[in-house]
Amino acid sequence: MPSSSEGPLAGILVADFSRILAGPYATMLLADLGADVVKVEGPRGDDTRTWVPPVRDEVSTYYLGINRGKRSIALDLRQEADARVARELARRADVVIENFKPGGLAKYGLDFDSVQAGNPGVVYSSISGFGSGPGKDVPGYDLMVQAISGLMSLTGDPDGPPFRAGISVFDVMAGNHATIGILAALRHRDRTGQGQHVEVNLLSSALTGLVNHSSAWVAGGVVPYRMGNAHPSLFPYEPLPTADNDLIVTAGNDGQFRKLCQVLDVPELADDPRFAGNADRTRNREELRPLLVAELARKGALEWFELLTAAGVPSGPINTIDGGFAMAERFGLDPVVEVGEGERAIPTTRHPIRFSETPAQYRLPPPDLDEHGAELRKWLEDAQ
Numbered sequence: 001m002p003s004s005s006e007g008p009l010a011g012i013l014v015a016d017f018s019r020i021l022a023g024p025y026a027t028m029l030l031a032d033l034g035a036d037v038v039k040v041e042g043p044r045g046d047d048t049r050t051w052v053p054p055v056r057d058e059v060s061t062y063y064l065g066i067n068r069g070k071r072s073i074a075l076d077l078r079q080e081a082d083a084r085v086a087r088e089l090a091r092r093a094d095v096v097i098e099n100f101k102p103g104g105l106a107k108y109g110l111d112f113d114s115v116q117a118g119n120p121g122v123v124y125s126s127i128s129g130f131g132s133g134p135g136k137d138v139p140g141y142d143l144m145v146q147a148i149s150g151l152m153s154l155t156g157d158p159d160g161p162p163f164r165a166g167i168s169v170f171d172v173m174a175g176n177h178a179t180i181g182i183l184a185a186l187r188h189r190d191r192t193g194q195g196q197h198v199e200v201n202l203l204s205s206a207l208t209g210l211v212n213h214s215s216a217w218v219a220g221g222v223v224p225y226r227m228g229n230a231h232p233s234l235f236p237y238e239p240l241p242t243a244d245n246d247l248i249v250t251a252g253n254d255g256q257f258r259k260l261c262q263v264l265d266v267p268e269l270a271d272d273p274r275f276a277g278n279a280d281r282t283r284n285r286e287e288l289r290p291l292l293v294a295e296l297a298r299k300g301a302l303e304w305f306e307l308l309t310a311a312g313v314p315s316g317p318i319n320t321i322d323g324g325f326a327m328a329e330r331f332g333l334d335p336v337v338e339v340g341e342g343e344r345a346i347p348t349t350r351h352p353i354r355f356s357e358t359p360a361q362y363r364l365p366p367p368d369l370d371e372h373g374a375e376l377r378k379w380l381e382d383a384q
Contacts, residue, residue: 007034025175031069074370142168149206340365
């Protein structure tokens with residue numbers, strides 16, 4: 001029953017018991033790389049099927065964006081016949097991934113210990129909000145973790161309220177971490193034949209994902225604070241106004257700052273002792289900012305973008321999503337791929353990794369609920 005694939009994960013069967021975002025995002029990445037992913041849904045389907053608007057042909061674009069490359073089977077785990085089918089799928093799988101509350105699958109015989117007993121080589125990945133310890137009973141949603149982790153305290157204007165990020169950033173991050181963990185565990189299994197339990201939680205993903213801010217506290221004892229669009233350790237590294245729209249202007253080192261000053265026709269600023277080094281510019285940002293803004297007012301954002309890019313100074317216009325895709329097209333990144341044929345063709349976002357020998361594959365459009373249920377049941381109920 002596993003479908004044919006030539007990707008780097010060809011021959012890997014993934015039993016996907018996850019829902020919503022972090023798990024489905026991880027399994028979509030695995031499917032792009034050639035794994036055969038069976039999406040197990042409850043009778044009502046993945047919650048994101050109902051998260052509308054927007055829609056495409058009456059189907060949630062949220063669901064469409066993270067579920068290509070999979071086959072769907074609807075199973076009611078409360079019914080023993082369906083639970084038996086699910087256990088057989090887990091027994092045959094190379095990878096099982098789930099995001100139930102820790103311990104929530106034990107009553108169906110689908111927890112790690114139960115699955116491993118019949119499938120010693122299984123790589124079993126669990127995604128939770130707060131781990132399997134004292135926080136195991138706390139539901140985990142990205143917005144909660146943005147608040148609890150401290151991210152919201154860093155997002156927004158200094159004198160305004162905290163804000164959430166515009167996407168479920170920690171769900172996506174946890175999905176990536178789950179993918180990395182699964183691939184590492186598969187490599188370990190290749191060497192030893194031994195499976196293992198790979199646990200990921202949103203809060204741990206958040207804390208490592210806060211990178212320099214986490215280190216500020218852990219290594220420096222400093223609690224970072226909201227700075228709007230400013231960076232605590234670099235300047236310029238923020239939007240600055242031009243003749244029309246704001247432009248992101250960054251100078252990550254002294255050489256880039258000197259080039260910026262040359263393009264703006266104020267080379268003397270690069271030799272001013274107040275701005276000579278990054279620490280100087282960061283300390284004296286309130287003196288430097290108006291000097292840069294005065295020069296940027298001479299041209300519009302796109303014109304400055306072209307001039308600064310030609311000089312090797314990182315900068316960029318602040319686009320809406322459509323502008324982001326247009327920029328990716330301009331850079332030759334071909335950000336949109338169609339999955340499926342004819343009326344089932346769905347435009348989706350290209351897999352982010354480029355492989356020189358084993359490119360990502362886009363074999364199946366996001367499945368309808370239980371679209372492959374009959375054939376999967378037959379395969380799972382047949383004798384091996």
